[in-house]
Amino acid sequence: MYTVELGKQNDVEAVAAVDAARHAMFEARVAADDFIEPKDWMPEAYRKTLIRQISQHAHSEIVGMLPEGNWLTRAPSLRRKAILLAKIQDECGHGLYLYSAAETLGISREEMTEALHAGRAKYSTIFNYPTLTWADMGAIGWLVDGAAILNQVPLQRTSYGPYARAMVRICKEESFHQRQGYECMMQLASGTPAQKRMAQDALNRWWWPALMMFGPPDDNSPNSAQSMRWRIKRDSNDELRQKFIDVTVPQAEALGLTIPDPDLKWNEDRGAYDYGAIDWEEFYAVVRGEGPVAKDRIKARIDAWEGQAWVREAANAYAAKQNQQAAA
Amino acid sequence: MTAILPLWEVFVRAKNGLSHRHVGSVHAADARMAIQAARDVYTRRMEGVSLWVLPSAAITASDPGEADALFAPAADKVYRHPTFYVVPDNVKHI
Numbered sequence: 031m032y033t034v035e036l037g038k039q040n041d042v043e044a045v046a047a048v049d050a051a052r053h054a055m056f057e058a059r060v061a062a063d064d065f066i067e068p069k070d071w072m073p074e075a076y077r078k079t080l081i082r083q084i085s086q087h088a089h090s091e092i093v094g095m096l097p098e099g100n101w102l103t104r105a106p107s108l109r110r111k112a113i114l115l116a117k118i119q120d121e122c123g124h125g126l127y128l129y130s131a132a133e134t135l136g137i138s139r140e141e142m143t144e145a146l147h148a149g150r151a152k153y154s155t156i157f158n159y160p161t162l163t164w165a166d167m168g169a170i171g172w173l174v175d176g177a178a179i180l181n182q183v184p185l186q187r188t189s190y191g192p193y194a195r196a197m198v199r200i201c202k203e204e205s206f207h208q209r210q211g212y213e214c215m216m217q218l219a220s221g222t223p224a225q226k227r228m229a230q231d232a233l234n235r236w237w238w239p240a241l242m243m244f245g246p247p248d249d250n251s252p253n254s255a256q257s258m259r260w261r262i263k264r265d266s267n268d269e270l271r272q273k274f275i276d277v278t279v280p281q282a283e284a285l286g287l288t289i290p291d292p293d294l295k296w297n298e299d300r301g302a303y304d305y306g307a308i309d310w311e312e313f314y315a316v317v318r319g320e321g322p323v324a325k326d327r328i329k330a331r332i333d334a335w336e337g338q339a340w341v342r343e344a345a346n347a348y349a350a351k352q353n354q355q356a357a358a
Numbered sequence: 359m360t361a362i363l364p365l366w367e368v369f370v371r372a373k374n375g376l377s378h379r380h381v382g383s384v385h386a387a388d389a390r391m392a393i394q395a396a397r398d399v400y401t402r403r404m405e406g407v408s409l410w411v412l413p414s415a416a417i418t419a420s421d422p423g424e425a426d427a428l429f430a431p432a433a434d435k436v437y438r439h440p441t442f443y444v445v446p447d448n449v450k451h452i
Contacts, residue, residue: 196382
């Protein structure tokens with residue numbers, strides 16, 4: 031590209047020097063655990079990585095409403111229905127906090143929505159699995175939200191201020207999600223043999239996808255080092271996965287349910303559980319959009335967005351008319 | 359054509375006696391709908407007793423690049439702080 035604005039070689043060097051100085055200052059601030067705020071100078075790569083990470087996180091919250099919405103009208107009691115409704119509303123709220131944080135980086139809500147619908151933006155692979163029975167509502171709260179909490183707690187100290195603040199609010203609310211799920215599992219696991227079988231079946235189906243939520247193994251996670259340095263990722267995928275397994279196995283034992291992993295064994299030397307091989311082929315297939323219900327999920331989002339376009343248009347038209355009358 | 363809803367900044371007063379505090383933003387066609395959306399998004403658990411919304415475009419912010427020039431002069435005016443003044447130990451209540 032021609033440097034139209036920069037006529038002389040000296041100018042190019044001067045700009046490069048200023049950029050290098052800013053860059054060094056930025057890296058030093060982040061390394062000192064200082065927060066970066068929206069109007070501060072930041073490297074383009076940092077901005078882009080954050081937009082990708084925050085918007086994908088937001089999309090996950092929004093798409094995550096769909097598998098649970100599937101059971102809303104079939105909840106077994108009014109109590110369970112009210113709880114599930116509140117949880118789904120929280121997921122929507124989480125999506126909105128995060129979209130609002132991403133927007134401070136200079137991307138619009140419409141661009142993010144468009145990227146999701148066009149398949150350019152990803153969301154968590156976990157939501158491309160179907161929710162086949164009511165017990166899945168318990169298993170999702172317990173395992174999926176449990177895994178999400180471990181992923182998210184460190185992000186409360188992430189380097190980008192608006193992201194960190196959104197994560198503080200989200201983490202406060204996630205604990206309810208996990209506990210209501212565990213309570214739901216407790217009730218099923220101590221119920222009739224059929225209910226207990228249903229709980230075990232849900233654990234069997236959600237265990238491995240939940241482990242995959244922490245992302246690929248560390249030796250196959252190309253962007254991790256840079257993200258760690260920028261404090262937008264604070265623990266490695268494998269560390270968090272191990273932590274999740276170690277806290278969850280005793281919870282399953284308390285339920286009287288069996289983790290579907292024959293290789294799972296306490297390792298006295300490590301002070302941690304050894305676990306079986308994860309099917310990463312399945313993970314990458316789901317990332318590529320080959321999950322069992324991936325197409326349904328995106329179709330549901332597009333239908334909602336397009337089907338409700340008239341509401342947004344009507345609201346805008348009404349506001350324009352009110353403004354006109356106020357001005358007259 | 360897709361209607362783009364304007365952006366509003368949301369401020370919540372946690373309880374009377376405290377000032378409103380910025381919590382995030384919402385998209386809404388007008389101020390009334392922005393209040394509705396802010397209520398749903400930011401006060402689901404009794405986080406507030408009062409809400410403010412204002413169009414994001416109405417905010418003028420200081421430039422972080424000029425933060426030194428704006429705020430540094432305060433650093434060399436230590437005489438604005440009470441500890442700048444030495445008072446003998448036997449003098450009390452001051």
